Amino acid sequence: MKRILMAILAALGICTSCSASDVNKLSPQQFNDAVNTDSMAVVIDVRKPSEYAEGHLKNAQLLDFLDEAAFDEGIKNLDKTKHYYIYCRSGRRSHNAADKMQKLGLTVYDMSGGILNWNRQGLPTTTE
16 A cells, blocks of 8 residues: 555655755756856766767766765765766756765756756767
8 A cells, every 4th residue: 555655646746755955956058058157067977877878968977876886986076166067867866866965065956857858958969
């Protein structure tokens, strides 16, 4: 019964294990503008390596959120004076990653709608 209730709540977009989050969200265009004007910007792609290889933002560093041990180790080593602009495929992983990173005292900006939204806006990606 509990599983059914959890599934219904999830389908309604209600997360029973989530707390209110104040993650800074930016549209793809705002994200692009900020990255291009913020001298402290570091772009992080939190998707899987196979997704990254298909196309990513220029100069984005890969830090796979689904590889929990590697992600946790990676964010421990980040410079707290930098500003981290993160994205994923659709926005779910990057939101969770941003929340986790903020709790460590990092300044984080999350792209709304992920790279799917970025691509819909016609913004550039690379495979290099």
